[in-house]
Amino acid sequence: MATIDDFHKIEIRIGTILSVEKVPDTDKLLKLSVDFGLKETDEGVEPEREIRTIVSGIALFFEDPQALVGKQCPFVYNLEPRMIRGIESNGMILAAGDGDSFAVLHPDRPVHPGSKIK
Numbered sequence: 001m002a003t004i005d006d007f008h009k010i011e012i013r014i015g016t017i018l019s020v021e022k023v024p025d026t027d028k029l030l031k032l033s034v035d036f037g038l039k040e041t042d043e044g045v046e047p048e049r050e051i052r053t054i055v056s057g058i059a060l061f062f063e064d065p066q067a068l069v070g071k072q073c074p075f076v077y078n079l080e081p082r083m084i085r086g087i088e089s090n091g092m093i094l095a096a097g098d099g100d101s102f103a104v105l106h107p108d109r110p111v112h113p114g115s116k117i118k
Helices: 005-008
Strands: 012-022 030-043 043-054 072-076 081-082 088-089
Touching: 012 043, 043 088
Parallel strands: none
Antiparallel strands: 012 030, 012 072, 030 043, 081 088
16 A cells, blocks of 8 residues: 555646657557646746656557647656656656546646646
């Protein structure tokens, strides 16, 4: 069982998917380019966008992966980067189900990219 302290370690933020590419020589992997809003630093907010690459094994669930472009979804934001097929992945998209019932999660109305899930 995870404790509430364990849960508080996970930071989930809304990101806007800017582009999607199939990862070559794989069936399941998609490379997402995701906008998390303005960059935050210890000194404040910078005027440039924080765009992250996230690799996800959801390709089989989308006949047309380009349908994800423009969608806002929750992502685990503070995972350690991981190399997947030579691509550094900096987060994880949240989704539910499997087979015909699979769906990515998304807010019911637009929110600012980078908004924290509370």
